[in-house]
Amino acid sequence: MNQRSLLAAVAIVVLLLLRAAPAAAEPYLAVMTGYKCNVCHVNPTGGGLRNDFGLTYAKVLLPAETVDNALDSWNGKVTDRLRVGGDLRTDWSRVTTPNSPSAQSFSLEQFRVYADLVILPDRLGIYVDEQIAPDGSQNEEAYVRYGNTTDGFYVKGGQFYLPFGWRLQDQTAFVREVTGINMTTPDKGVEVGWEHSAWSAEFDLTNGAANASTGSGYQVTTQVVYTKPIWRVGIAGSSTSSTAGDRRMGGLFAGLKTGPIAWLAEGDVVHDDSLERTLVAGLLEADWRVLKGHNLKLTAEYEDPDRAVRNNQETRYSFVYEYTPLPFLQLRAGYRHYFGIPQNNQQNQQQTFFELHGYF
Amino acid sequence: MKLFRTAARGLTGIFCAGFVALLAACAGSGEGLDANGNPIVPGTSTSSPLSADFESIQENIFTPICSVCHAGGSAPEGLRLDAANSYNLLVGVPSTEVPSLMRVKPGDPANSYIIQKLQGIAAVGKQMPDGCPTSQPCLTPTQIGFIQQWIMNGAPPAAASTSAAAQSAPFAVTSIVPDSMESMSASPPQVMVAFNHELDASQLVTHSAHFEKLAPGSTPVVMDQVPAHLAIPGANPRALMIWPARALSAGRYRLVIDAISSSQISDIAGQQVALGAPDERGEAVISTFDVEVLP
Numbered sequence: 001m002n003q004r005s006l007l008a009a010v011a012i013v014v015l016l017l018l019r020a021a022p023a024a025a026e027p028y029l030a031v032m033t034g035y036k037c038n039v040c041h042v043n044p045t046g047g048g049l050r051n052d053f054g055l056t057y058a059k060v061l062l063p064a065e066t067v068d069n070a071l072d073s074w075n076g077k078v079t080d081r082l083r084v085g086g087d088l089r090t091d092w093s094r095v096t097t098p099n100s101p102s103a104q105s106f107s108l109e110q111f112r113v114y115a116d117l118v119i120l121p122d123r124l125g126i127y128v129d130e131q132i133a134p135d136g137s138q139n140e141e142a143y144v145r146y147g148n149t150t151d152g153f154y155v156k157g158g159q160f161y162l163p164f165g166w167r168l169q170d171q172t173a174f175v176r177e178v179t180g181i182n183m184t185t186p187d188k189g190v191e192v193g194w195e196h197s198a199w200s201a202e203f204d205l206t207n208g209a210a211n212a213s214t215g216s217g218y219q220v221t222t223q224v225v226y227t228k229p230i231w232r233v234g235i236a237g238s239s240t241s242s243t244a245g246d247r248r249m250g251g252l253f254a255g256l257k258t259g260p261i262a263w264l265a266e267g268d269v270v271h272d273d274s275l276e277r278t279l280v281a282g283l284l285e286a287d288w289r290v291l292k293g294h295n296l297k298l299t300a301e302y303e304d305p306d307r308a309v310r311n312n313q314e315t316r317y318s319f320v321y322e323y324t325p326l327p328f329l330q331l332r333a334g335y336r337h338y339f340g341i342p343q344n345n346q347q348n349q350q351q352t353f354f355e356l357h358g359y360f
Numbered sequence: 361m362k363l364f365r366t367a368a369r370g371l372t373g374i375f376c377a378g379f380v381a382l383l384a385a386c387a388g389s390g391e392g393l394d395a396n397g398n399p400i401v402p403g404t405s406t407s408s409p410l411s412a413d414f415e416s417i418q419e420n421i422f423t424p425i426c427s428v429c430h431a432g433g434s435a436p437e438g439l440r441l442d443a444a445n446s447y448n449l450l451v452g453v454p455s456t457e458v459p460s461l462m463r464v465k466p467g468d469p470a471n472s473y474i475i476q477k478l479q480g481i482a483a484v485g486k487q488m489p490d491g492c493p494t495s496q497p498c499l500t501p502t503q504i505g506f507i508q509q510w511i512m513n514g515a516p517p518a519a520a521s522t523s524a525a526a527q528s529a530p531f532a533v534t535s536i537v538p539d540s541m542e543s544m545s546a547s548p549p550q551v552m553v554a555f556n557h558e559l560d561a562s563q564l565v566t567h568s569a570h571f572e573k574l575a576p577g578s579t580p581v582v583m584d585q586v587p588a589h590l591a592i593p594g595a596n597p598r599a600l601m602i603w604p605a606r607a608l609s610a611g612r613y614r615l616v617i618d619a620i621s622s623s624q625i626s627d628i629a630g631q632q633v634a635l636g637a638p639d640e641r642g643e644a645v646i647s648t649f650d651v652e653v654l655p
Contacts, residue, residue, distance in 0.1 A: 100410065
């Protein structure tokens with residue numbers, strides 16, 4: 001048995017072992033595999049640093065071609081207690097806006113590094129997610145974690161992303177913009193989580209973005225997800241009290257695997273007291289694993305920025321091809337078309353992009 | 361198991377129906393709305409494509425994008441970019457993050473802090489709009505180019521504010537920021553009083569101002585005083601800016617104008633208007649507001 005076969009066999013064994021426990025990954029991968037977030041990520045609510053299985057998946061199961069020898073020893077661990085990882089995304093994009101010349105540029109979208117220090121195995125740890133570039137260093141997540149994140153209760157304290165709906169890679173998705181909860185908007189507070197069998201649940205008490213400088217209220221966020229091998233469903237809610245105006249949100253999301261296609265859906269309703277408006281956003285995404293290492297992502301989105309105003313809805317359609325030729329390297333090409341009211345140029349723009357994504 | 365199979369079949373149906381519905385969903389026709397998606401009020405103008413003039417920049421950029429955060433008492437850095445206040449708080453006003461730079465320095469876009477913030481090259485803080493490019497798009501080079509061109513042209517105000525009709529209107533205060541009884545999330549960098557005519561800057565030497573911190577209760581009792589200085593931005597003679605000498609701690613404040621002769625201020629044509637309303641001592645109070653600052 002050569003090393004490639006051995007690695008594949010180990011991965012399959014790990015997969016089988018972990019099927020009994022809750023698991024997860026990038027959302028469509030989670031739906032495709034039927035696992036919960038904590039199967040691939042250190043963070044039980046997903047995203048960021050990959051764990052042993054996440055790295056094995058990235059080395060063996062995700063790419064079109066595996067690489068023998070060179071990566072066998074890499075498991076993210078600097079020491080037995082310290083694990084590191086990172087993501088770097090750079091792209092070329094072109095934006096075409098009606099009545100304006102097209103604009104294109106190369107940009108460094110993101111360079112993030114993660115670290116997890118295990119102080120007491122399976123009980124106590126410290127996690128950090130730091131954005132290095134662009135715009136200088138900026139902390140995204142930094143929290144102390146106590147408890148069992150695979151089966152039982154745990155507590156996080158510090159700064160972290162809130163759990164609300166699909167933790168999408170595309171932070172500009174309507175559902176992530178309308179709710180204001182995404183992987184660029186961490187909050188400070190405490191999270192109590194529970195992982196057991198097919199269930200995942202979180203309860204968060206945080207400052208709330210509107211209270212960042214005033215300290216005038218709190219945000220309460222909760223989410224419950226039920227995961228089965230080919231489908232899952234989740235419900236999330238959040239309420240922010242603030243002198244700037246209260247904000248309440250509710251969301252339903254679900255995933256389904258049909259053959260080689262993973263389907264993701266989310267619908268959110270947001271009510272802003274200060275602006276006296278109710279917003280609605282929806283997402284449907286289909287990810288077709290054409291071949292090993294190839295994924296075609298189609299997304300349809302809808303947003304109504306104010307239910308009380310007629311004729312103001314927006315839609316967005318995306319076509320993205322993701323090619324993972326080698327472990328830890330992904331190439332993405334995509335096209336997004338926004339449709340909005342004709343008198344607003346920004347709401348009718350088109351985006352084309354090519355992205356290089358390196359991760360470890 | 362039967363329950364799960366039924367649930368899976370149900371989810372499949374919901375997905376198929378939902379996908380078809382979303383694919384069929386259409387964007388709004390925009391009928392009856394302005395370019396920002398707000399209902400058109402009869403008698404008001406509709407917005408136009410982006411161009412290098414302040415009205416267009418306000419309608420296409422400041423109002424729909426920036427004023428989502430930069431509005432009201434919680435506006436970051438005290439910078440309100442709603443249509444009523446943006447010009448007076450931008451043009452010729454020092455930035456709070458880098459006070460040596462004007463937010464907008466007419467004729468000099470490279471040294472206008474707003475351009476540095478939009479391009480992501482400012483020495484302090486994040487690129488604007490906040491969250492770009494990850495949680496929302498950055499302004500395109502074309503959009504920033506229009507703002508640069510407007511600054512290069514001297515950052516003139518909206519044409520409506522300099523029209524003959526506007527000049528023939530009686531001299532008056534058009535806005536005060538923060539206005540009376542507003543609640544601020546932090547110490548305001550300045551108080552701005554905007555007028556519809558250009559001010560007579562020579563009169564300013566007879567005025568000074570201070571902030572008074574009031575004790576809780578219905579009867580005004582002054583607990584502390586914070587000196588302030590006044591200025592009319594050279595680039596925007598329609599605004600009077602009053603800066604506190606130090607940051608205001610939490611509490612209720614009123615801004616009092618001290619006048620040697622009277623609390624009237626004149627425009628360049630000699631018309632006068634009263635600055636504020638008299639308090640219990642007869643001094644002119646321009647604004648009373650609350651500052652809520654974290655301990």
